[in-house]
Amino acid sequence: MSERKGILKAAGVLGSATVLSRIMGMIRDMVVSRLFGAGMATDAFFAAFQIPNMLRRFFAEGALTAAFVPTFSETLVKEGEERARELANLCFSTLFVVTAAVTLLGVMFSPQIISLMFPGFIKVPGKFEMTVLLNRVMFPYLFFISLVALCMGILNTLRHFFTPAISTVFLNISMILAALFLHPFYQYPITALAVGVLIGGFIQLLLQLPVLWRKGFPIRPVFEFDNPKLRKIALLMLPATLGVGVYYLNITVGNILASLLPQGSVSYLYYAQRLFEFPQGVFTVSVAQAVLPSMSRQAAEGDLHAMKDSLNYGIRLTLFVTIPALAGLIICAEPLMALLFMGGEFDYKMALNSANALMYYSLGLACVALVRVLAPSFYALKDTRTPVITAFIAFLLNLVFSLLLMKPLLHSGLALASSLSALVNMLLLLWLLRKKIGSIGGRQILATACKAILASVPMGLTAWWLSSLMDWSLPGQKLLKTAVLTGVVLTALLLYWLFSRLLRSEEALEFSGILSRKLRR
Numbered sequence: 447m448s449e450r451k452g453i454l455k456a457a458g459v460l461g462s463a464t465v466l467s468r469i470m471g472m473i474r475d476m477v478v479s480r481l482f483g484a485g486m487a488t489d490a491f492f493a494a495f496q497i498p499n500m501l502r503r504f505f506a507e508g509a510l511t512a513a514f515v516p517t518f519s520e521t522l523v524k525e526g527e528e529r530a531r532e533l534a535n536l537c538f539s540t541l542f543v544v545t546a547a548v549t550l551l552g553v554m555f556s557p558q559i560i561s562l563m564f565p566g567f568i569k570v571p572g573k574f575e576m577t578v579l580l581n582r583v584m585f586p587y588l589f590f591i592s593l594v595a596l597c598m599g600i601l602n603t604l605r606h607f608f609t610p611a612i613s614t615v616f617l618n619i620s621m622i623l624a625a626l627f628l629h630p631f632y633q634y635p636i637t638a639l640a641v642g643v644l645i646g647g648f649i650q651l652l653l654q655l656p657v658l659w660r661k662g663f664p665i666r667p668v669f670e671f672d673n674p675k676l677r678k679i680a681l682l683m684l685p686a687t688l689g690v691g692v693y694y695l696n697i698t699v700g701n702i703l704a705s706l707l708p709q710g711s712v713s714y715l716y717y718a719q720r721l722f723e724f725p726q727g728v729f730t731v732s733v734a735q736a737v738l739p740s741m742s743r744q745a746a747e748g749d750l751h752a753m754k755d756s757l758n759y760g761i762r763l764t765l766f767v768t769i770p771a772l773a774g775l776i777i778c779a780e781p782l783m784a785l786l787f788m789g790g791e792f793d794y795k796m797a798l799n800s801a802n803a804l805m806y807y808s809l810g811l812a813c814v815a816l817v818r819v820l821a822p823s824f825y826a827l828k829d830t831r832t833p834v835i836t837a838f839i840a841f842l843l844n845l846v847f848s849l850l851l852m853k854p855l856l857h858s859g860l861a862l863a864s865s866l867s868a869l870v871n872m873l874l875l876l877w878l879l880r881k882k883i884g885s886i887g888g889r890q891i892l893a894t895a896c897k898a899i900l901a902s903v904p905m906g907l908t909a910w911w912l913s914s915l916m917d918w919s920l921p922g923q924k925l926l927k928t929a930v931l932t933g934v935v936l937t938a939l940l941l942y943w944l945f946s947r948l949l950r951s952e953e954a955l956e957f958s959g960i961l962s963r964k965l966r967r
Contacts, residue, residue: 467611468724470618475720476786477622478639481629483791484713484800486573487636492716493564493701494580495643498552498588500698502595513679514599516826519743521675522603527662533675534600535668538593540676543669545592552585563698564712566705576634583640590647597654604661613653617646681830695837696844696867700860703848710796711857718803718861721782725771726815741826750883753826758887760819762894766953768812769898770942773906775808777913778934784918785927794919803861810865813872820875824882832878840871894953901945909938 482488514537522530552559556578560567567573598610624642629635655665670676697719704711744753775782779801788797821833844867851859880886912934916927946954 467614467618470615471720472786474618474622475717477625479787479792480790481625482636484710484796486570486709487634489709489712490573490577491580491636491639492712494577495584496698496701497559497563497581498585501588502591514596515603517675517679518599519603523743523747531663532668534663535666536670536673536676537679538596538665539667539669540671541592541596545589549586549589553582556581563702564705579634580637580640583637584643587643587647590651594650594654597658600663601657606657606661609653609657613650616649620646620649695841696864699845700848700864703852703860704857707852707856714799714803714857715860717787717800718807721775721804722807725768725811741823754883754886757823758890761816761891763953764815764819765812765895766898768815769895770902770905772808772811773902774909774938776805777906777910779804781913781918781931785931802858806858806861806865810868813868816872817868817875820879823879836871836874839874840867843867843870897946897949897951901942901949904945905938905942908941909934912937
């Protein structure tokens, strides 16, 4: 029970910090949409940013975290803090060298990378050249954020979650300030946004280092490339790259195919992904980051029963939040896009196109969220093969679905293909994990899912009725739209909470208890 409280507390800290970060991210995207709209410049920026961002998610937050955290946890538990400190310094030094080399290659070969990944841009005069320039400016972001991800793995294992989560706020602030004040000074005004990305990545890294020092893990250069633990992490990373990052690979494939569709398609998918990832970043990723250190430590101690209990709890928490979030995003897709982004260069047609993509992405929200929790459980058990197999199957299906659906549904078909692929990946992981470790409390999980669905029905119907009272296509009226949408969201949350309590949802009761204790204090 104490482990569950630790997971819930960690998820709460991560979620609270991430809420602020995501709010700043929404403000950033509102600034971008009003300054640059959804056209050639934004297509070029989002495509260029996609490359270092994709590598970050695959290499740093995905594979590195999945491989490093279990090994670091095992070293800390079995060999003590001094050996863990040596491993942390070794990994930081090695990652410094590797990512510096990758960054240099990325800058040098940007034209080749862009022509390979976004072939449709070559046909539009000036679009290819702009994308290459932006990619060269932003590629060093990969260097900074990869080191941030390693610091995050160390701090999360040491049960410090706040600093890594809050650091993205400074990335968003940097991008906002750069876009507002630097854009008049560049040939391509959107270059200012790319400069903001680079500055923000540097600030994120600077924030981690003092905290590591206070925790007793000051970073010092150590170069011992033949270290067996380093080889172990490298071997775990190779399959983990695909196993953890298949969702982001599918998103990347979608953007590549979107470059062949009408101009603005890459931007529509980006704006939809930003809102789709809001509940993920606030809670799903928080749960995954909170559960992984616990599962890794329990696996290292040989306590399989405790690990299964942590996994079960993580899955149920994820379902409790993502099922109503799924319904809410589908129902409020148009109001959200109209309120947040419509204005300036971003018109109602652009908002509607982005909303359609959001609805199709949202269908797979719970599946994507569960993959984020299930895949790391295999790595905690030192099984790197199974997630790779399921991820490869999901990737192939996503490609097939994308090619079939992009013609009739355009960019929305690419979003739907991503959701269908996530569903297959989630089902395969769940089935294979049960075969591997036995029951993980399927009845409890199913009960949580059913109660969440039942509580979401009255919530969703009420939200749909309230949102239909407003004509979201009308320009302006920001205060009225904000008031209406705020009322819709608050009413929906209250109804979901009440019906969850009536259904005796264990997760709702636990959250109620925590809230009551906080209020009494």
